[in-house]
Amino acid sequence: MGLFRIEHVNFEQIFSVKDFDTAHTNEWEDAGRLQEEAWQRRYEYEAGLVAEVIQQNPHIKNVLELGSGPGVLSQKIQEHFPDLNYHLVDKPFAEKYFRENGFKGTFFVKDLSNGFDTEGLLDKYDLVITNDFIEHVFNPHAIIQTVHNLTDENSIFFISNPNWRMAH
DSSP: OOOOOOOOGGGGGGGGGGGGGGGGTTTTOOOOGGGGGGHHHHHHHHHHHHHHHHHHHHOOOOEEEEEETTTTHHHHHHOOOOOOOOEEEEEHHHHHHHHTTTTTOOOOEOOOOOOOOOOTSSSSSSEEESSSSSSSSOOOHHHHHHHTTTTTTOEEEEOOOTTTOOOO
8 A cells, every 4th residue: 555646747738638649549440359258358347346336335326437448348337237327438439439339328529638628527426437547648637636526525436457467
C-alpha cells in the first residue's frame, strides 16, 4: 500500500493533445479480437467484479464507463442488471462498433485524452468505471477530477489497470 500524489500538468503547453493517440484512431475498425475466447473470459471476469460491487450497493442505478471501447464489458454487466442507466464514453470508431452490434446503453463520443467535457452526461453517477483506460491518457488527474465532480459521497469509482507484466 502506498500513497501517491497526482500533480496537474497542462500537456497542451508541451505538445498538441490533438495529435495524441493517433495509433488508436481506428482501433475498433477490425474488432474481431473481441470475439476471441481469451477476451470474452477477461470481460466475464471483469463483469463479475463489477457485479459484486453492484450487488453490495443496491443504490447503484446510473453508471458511467469511461474509455469503454465498443461496450463489451457494459453488455455483460447489463445482462445481470438490465435496469441500469448505463452511459459509455469513447471514440467514434468504438461507437461505430457499439451501434453495429446493437449494444444497449447510451454512447457518447468524447475526447478523453486530457480530461473531457460533461455535456449530455448526468450531473451525478452512482458508479464510474475506468477499465484498463486511465493509463492511456495524458492527464489522469483531469479525468479523476472530472469523475470527482460527477460523483458524490455515496458513489463508487471502479478503476482497473493492467498488470505491468501483461501485454497491453
